[in-house]
Amino acid sequence: MDGIVKMKEPKNLSPRIKWLRNFYFEGVKRTWNNEYNCYSDGKPWDFLFDELTYYIVPETIPFYQTYTSSSLQSAEHINMPDEFWQLSLKERRATFIKEAIVNHVPVEIIPNDLLCGARFNMLTSHCLTKAEAKDRDHLVYGKNGSRKQEVDYYYYGFGNDGATSGHLIPDYQKIIDHGFVKVFSDLENRYQSMTPNEQNSSSGEQIKAMMIAATMPRDLAKKYAVKCEEEALKMIDPLRKAELLQMKANMEIVPWKKAENFYQAIQSLWITHMLVMADENYPGPGVSFGRLDQYLYPYYIKSKAEGMTDELVKDILGCFWFHCNTAYDAQIRVGNNGITAGFGQLFNLSGCNAQGEDLTNELTYILLDVIDDLSPILEPKPNVRIHKNTPDKLMDRVVEMIASSQGAPFLLNFDERSIAGMIREAKEAKCDDLINFANVADYASVGCLENTMVGNDRSGTVDDNLYLYKAVELALNNGKDLLPKKNDLTGQKLPIKQHGPKTGELEELNTFDKFYNAVKIQTGFIIKKSVEIYELSERIRAKYGNTIYLSTLVNGCMEKALDVTEGGAELSFVTIEGVTYATTVDSILAIKYLVYDRKEYSLNEVKNALVNNWEGYEIMQAIAKNRAPKYGRDDFEADAIAKDYMEFFANETWKYKTKSTHRQFRPGMLSWNYWASAGFVLPASPDGRKQGQFFSNAICPSNGADIFGPTANSNSVGVALGGKSENGDFLEYRNCLPNGASHTITFNSSLLRNPDHLNKFKAFLKGYIHNGGTALQINILDSNMLRDAQAHPDEYKHLLVRVTGYNAYFVTVGRELQNEIIARESHQQY
């Protein structure tokens, strides 16, 4: 590496934070790590690894068996007393997890660290009786069990779904402001107010279990207090001794009681948060923090007044950053691949209030400094909320940080469009008591960019990932697959099947409207199918995978006396994330152009071209690729179809609720990395794409389609979401995706080469507020640098790239995706 483009380096770090950051990046060489600790109840039918959580990561399917057996093999047995087995399953789960984290997971203090709470990754017993285990086995592994159904569903090219952990913003503010003592007493009151019948029902069991879980942080904090004291006694260095004693003092207060200052607020937040990951047995998948600069601000102001220096603030936050990253240690020996790339402990910065006024404060800038100083680093992930009244000072800082990194070290969320989507949700789901103009500005983002409310909302934002292109495939073969598929796991051929309704032989689809209608009917069908398949894992989780501790942090669970996995949250949604959107729209556009407008080819010829993967049909393919209209060019007619299809997708999605837990389905567009793998599962597409080539990503135009540059691209995205009109959902903005939509644009670094150009980039962002989508990920890449990184991965270990709103270390993503990212380094002329 000859410094082609300077890689972002950390800077301004205190010796403490420098040490912690270096320590973290030692990785496997580290003397300490946060690898999974495994705990079994010792029953022969016990299991720890829960595959339901991994259905949405289909590349892990081949490893389920290994994960299951290896976690059991390495498990420590915790022998629970006989009385334990008299308890309800909910109470057993809460008790076991508490026992494991408080009394078995080692309590350790990291050198130089200012925060307590080190190890938390664990896999724990499901505490099932033999009968329960048998029932669950049947539900998972039976002939029509979730495993087989999910695997077939995936290999037939519908997508993937599964009841997944995380992806919500717990009510952390409640704990910081009031402590678990408040949660506990509220639960006690709730229990006391129950009739004896209720107390003995599942409702009573839930509340009792939550009371057990609510004391878990208190008891763990006690352990840490003792540990700090021990270490302090041994410590010779007087400065470190004082720090350890301060940590002990903190642990004697939070998170059981309310935080008294900024330091305690962060300590309270960390312990509370890490226990969510422990409770879910899953490190950090979209367990997000919400508006960190807002709810921590009063503590910051108070502590500043009491003399806290900015250096100390940054040190405390630096320690917090360190700990968030240790989530990745879970499978540290497996390496940084696959599932470990997708964590998203997200937090928002800035944004507006109900009146549209800006809420940027001093802490916003401090948090940005911390990100800037520590970058490149993966967690926690920032998401900066931008809106019409965002001050220039913040915009300048944001643009400056984008310019100095390889890509934006954060996502940008756009308030007006996002809020419009949330208001639409309130209308569609009839929940305007919970989401309305007075509180909607308090929304925050989960995982990458998925918009939800805070503390009372589980929107299941990556639970259902639907490959929309499957609908086109089905429409082109009267409801059947176009080609047989294959189960990669077993090598078994999956025969062509009549999945969907018969929407007509191709000869019958003699007008564009008839063809488009067939695609819509098949789209309705695949949505319904995804809902049915999702139900399988949802009901199993509700029955056997409760997360009692997490439920104490989600409003609605106590009131309804339901676990969050049972639909306890006040706002309970499952988001269908539409994948392959632009390819699907472009395919519809290409067929319109080839078959119905130019009348050069019959639908049957197009079908044959796809069946033959375009081989022998190169001229038709060239026309489809180069002459047919495409979404992403700010072309009124093309975007009108994009918008119409989007609305159809959204409207169909709102029709469904989960049967077992009554969670309402809602629409979104986030493709994680599926757009890459879907390219192999699904056949060639009428837009000219061959099988094996990637699909379009989230709401982005197809790769290379955006020939008129970033503004045309962004305008199309805004139009697809709903555009603007006199009857907007919020102001003039319309948005049919409450979840929001992932939009990534790659810019060449020359766009940011001098102050003049930084202002031009700022103008782009300001325009995006008006015309664009809900969220934007900016990549600043240089193809030379990326090719060099491919050749010399060791020298680019820390090079971050952003794909679909999640960050990954470039050298850890597959070669094909690497090439794809290089191909996307597109806007050369700027």
Added chain:
Amino acid sequence: MNILNIQRMSTEDGPGLRTTVFFKGCPLKCTWCHNPESILPSIQKEWFQVRCIGCHICIVNCPAQALSVTENGIDSDMTKCKLCLKCVDGCPAGAMQQIGKIISVEMLFNEIIKDKAYFNGSGGVTLSGGEVMAQTTEAVKLCQKLKAHGISIALDTSGYTQYANFETLLPYVDLLLYDLKVDDALDHQRLCGVDNAIIKSNLIRLSQESVKIWIRTPIIPNATDDVKNIKAIATFLSEYSIRFERWELCAFNNLCIDKYARLGQSWEFEKTPLVTKDTMALLLSTAQAIVSKPEVVSFTGLTQLEEEVKCTKQ
């Protein structure tokens, strides 16, 4: 109107983000021209080898039998070609392309207005070329519509036109990007194909008006890049107290090599290396030493950045 191209989100044609409209047809014929396809006012065509899939539909489609396959690809015999553009229409891959298109003021306006949100504050439209002043009547109609929608207009011109044309356009123009390429009249005639007296006199008169002016001088090796030329331009600006907000020395680049090849023309700058940073610095200081506001003189262009990249790569 006959335009070449609409470039959205342009960052190089004036302040802020701009939509730049390149007009087709130019009275000058600068030897180094970066947009050789903009010189002729008529529609042309070009063939992109990389896009061609070798289907030969263009050859079949041509009623004049003007197309043939040679070892260099598809050859157009322009003595036979009637520019019916059936080759362009039929090309599945977009390899055979039309250069220039006739577009109504209304349609052009509708394209420009799409990016209004990104023009906020400083940005807007830049009318460039070719030479806009060669289509003044149409340009005025466009400007009237743009102004009615509050869009800021920059005019990028060679200055080679009757002053009356400026008078009709000036009420709408917020910024003039005005080229002063070569000071010496004979040299200008030799290098740009026309006399520069009218260019200078127009600028003197424009300087009396209120429109903002940015002067631009292309720095072309062995053509405009000698100290003498820059000194002379600076002296002219100074002597006539030309009022300008910026004077940009735009470094030569060779990104247009392919364009000449596609037009079947040779380009004398094909092998010319990029201007060195030292040369640019020398010319900059030369200019700055003479004009009254040296701080507004700068040098721009890809060269600066490209050069750094090249250096570090080696």
